[in-house]
Amino acid sequence: PVFLALSDLEDAGLLTEGSLAQYRASLLVPDNQDPRDVARHLQERIGELDEDYARLSVRTAREEAEALAEGFQALSRFLGLSAFIALLLGGVGVAGAIQLYVEERLPGIAVLRCLGARQGMIFRSYLLQAGMLGAGGALLGVGLGVALQWGLPALLASVLPFRFEPGFRPASMLLGLTVGVGVTVLFALFPLLRVREVPPLAALRIDVEDASGRSRSARVLVGAALGIGVLLLATFQTGGIREGAALTGGLALVLLVLRGIAALLMRGVRGALIDSFPFAFRQGISGLFRPGNQTAVMLTALGFGAFLISSLFVVSTGLRDWLSVELSEDTPALFLFDVQSDQQAGVEALLARFGASSELLPVVPARLESIEGVGVEELERQGEIPGWTLRRVYRNTWSSELQSGDRITAGEWWDAERPDGTVGTDTTSPVDPVRISLEVDLARQLRVGLGSRVVWDVQGRSVESVITSLREVDWTRFQPNFFAVFEPGSLEGAPASWIGLAPLVEEEARISLQQELVREFPNVSFLDLSTIRETVLRVSGQVTRLLGAMAMVAVGGGFLVVAATLLSGRFRRRRESAILRTLGSSGRTLRVILVVEYLALGGLGGAAGVGLGAVGGAAVLRFAFDLPAAVPVLPLVGIWAVLVFLTLVVGWTSGGPVIRSTPRAVLGSAEG
Structure with missing residues (x-):
């Protein structure tokens, strides 16, 4: 410029x-x-x-x-979704950590019950501890977030497509602190109910029946509080109560499906056991449906973590594919306009000489004259149609073929016969009215549809047309796009100029081509798109890398949460392993039993969660982002493999304390 x-x-x-x-x-x-x-x-x-x-x-x-900002709405929604999933993953991690914390202190809680401590007092004391832990973690997170404001811009200067100005934002810091403590308390409520269910007799017998059956009302209240809390978080992150309710309902449905899948899997695994299988294998699989092992809860928690990880990965992959720009040999490098009709053949021949062959398209300016017999002045006075659609100058074209990127949503293209039996692509003298294809959003604005009659003022000449098809136009493509496309032969007598895009050629050839254009056709204007293309590529690459980094951080945190969930059930399995060792099982057999059990947990729960995550992520892409619901199968298989590997590591390490200690020490610590 x-x-x-x-x-x-x-x-x-x-x-x-x-x-x-x-x-x-x-x-x-x-x-x-x-x-x-x-x-x-x-x-x-x-x-x-x-x-x-x-x-x-x-x-x-x-x-x-x-x-x-409309162009950044998709990124904004993804950031909100990532934050919401991170909060849920953090909540699942909190629940697992509190459950582990409570399991370690059950004997002490039973002693307090023997000394006269009331259930409510013990519950409140542990809830206060959870809140204090949450406040400490939230303060640490807020401090880390403030510090990152000064560190990350320098590290990500080559990635961020904008300049980031760090600063203290007390309102945001207070909000982060409040949300952190609130999420901790909400997700700690369910595992802390175990504190209320510990009877005094548990001080003498660790496997005594608890009072879980008598606390159903408390569980209902806690479940309702948790649901309301998640709904508020979802509404805050999505910006609307309807979207928040839909997201919360979807998560509740996923939990119900996972619980049902867990029950079916346990029943199926029990029926699949064969006596001829090795002892360690049968013992490990039997652990899945052994009473008191809480396998259904662990499968549900593991599957939910896998669901959150997988759905976020699917959404981030879809967004990165949408934002990424790939160039091919056909990518336009030059935009030509103001080509006159008598220059069309010469310009196309010149482009072909330089290996940049391109078919030029005619452009005929026109204004609307009337719609269904009502003039545009009257339509504008009525006020039902936006004024810009009635007043603007439309740059129309004619074509025998549908442009790449356009899609017919209603009606049919010119290959259908006219009422007189002729075909639009075979004649240059169409009968009146001429057929046109209109862009679907413009048709909605003009309140017209198939069969509607539109009269155009083409430089003083009235041209009557009938709408025979509606098109969906991809306005983001590097190509000439038109609101109205006329059938061939309908506008060829009108004054027109020609435009076109020449595909990518070598830089030296492109410069020579521009020089030849100036010399042979001085009135033809052209725009070199190479600089624009390089800028688009750079910004697209920066944004996609940033999205990928954010998704990987969330996915990595999700794997840590899943590992913590698996660790929360290791105490009961340690006691069972100590009993087996007392009965003569070797350390190798114990490790195999634990590995088989955890492998089954990870394989089955991970597969269910990843499968549901693929469906959920595809649904979010389709309905929240209006993008193709593509599912990256191989990366999801990789996520499932990592989950299985995590369970193997946890299963292998869980047998260490049993093998290194005597059975008496393990059982004594369990009861003491």
Whole structure:
């Protein structure tokens, strides 16, 4: 672009009769006035002027910013989804950690019951401990987040497509602290109910029956509180109660499905056991449905963690694929316009000589004259159709083929016969009215559909048309796009200019081509898209790398949460292993039993969670982001393999304390 002072522009003689120019004025509104009210008043005054001022429009700075922000809505929704999933993963981790904490202190809790401590007092004391742990963790997280504001911009300067200004934001810090403590307390409630269920007799017998059957009302209340808390979090992150309710309902459905799958898997595994299998294998599989092992709970928790990881990965992959830009040999490098009809063949031949062959498209400017017999002035007075659609100059074209990237949503293309039996692509003298294909969103704005009659003012000549198809146009593609496409032969007599995109060629050839264009066709204008293309590639790469890094951090944290969930059930299995060792089992046999049991947990629970995550992620892509619901199968198999490996590691390490200690020491610690 070339920048000139307004006075220099006038002296240059560029603003003469026939010049096309646009003017913009920026207004500073006083602080005591609302810019929206001022804009509305100005627009009303413009409407009172004559039609020479009809094309004037007024927009506020906020409207401009909102229009710019529309392109970042997908990224904003992904950030909200990532934050919500991170909170849920953190909540699952908190629940696992509190359960482990309570399991270690059950004997001490039983002693307190023997000494007269009430259930409520013990529950409140442990809830207070959980809240204090949550506050400490939240403070640490807030401090780390503030520190990262100064460290990350320097590390990610080559990745971030914008400049990041760090600073203290007390409101955000307080919000993070509140959410951290709230999530900790909410997800700690369920495992802390175990504290209320410990009877005094557990001080003498660790396997005494608890009072879980008598605390059903407490579990219902805790479940309701947890559901309301998750709903509030989802609403806050998604920005709407409807979206938050849908997300919360989907998560509840996933939990129910996982619980049902866990019950079916346990029943199926029990029926699949064969006596001829090795002892260690049978013992490990039997551990899945042994009473008191809480296998269904662990399978559900493990599957839920796998679901969150997989769904986030699917969404991030879909967004990165959408944002990524891949160039091929056919990628446009030059945009040509203002080619006259008698120059079309010569320009196409010149492009072919340089290996950049391109078929030029005609452009015929036209205005709307009437719709269904009603003139545009009357339609504008009625106010039911947006004024810009009635006043604008449309740049239409004719074509025998549907453009790549366009999709027919209603009606049919020109290969169908006309009422007189002729075919649109076989004649240059179509009968009136001519057939057109209209862009679907414009048709919705104009309140027209298939069969509607539209009259166009084509440079003083009225052309009647009938809509025979509606198209969905991909406006993001590097190609000429049109609101209205006429059938061949309908506009070929009208004055037209031609435009086209030349595919990518070598830099030297591209420069030579531009020189030849200037010499042979000086009136033809062209735009070198190579710089724009490089900028798009750079920004796209930066954004996709940033999304990938964020997704990997969340996925890595999810794996840690899953590992903590698996560790929460190791105490009961240690006691069972000590009993088996007392009965003569070797250390190798104990390790094999634990590995088989945890392998079954990880394989079955991980497969269920990853499968549901693939479905959930695809649904989010389709309905929340309006993107193709593509599922990356191989990476999801990799996630499942990592989950299985984690369970193997936990199963292998769980046998260490039993093998290194005597059975008496393990059983004594369990009862003491």
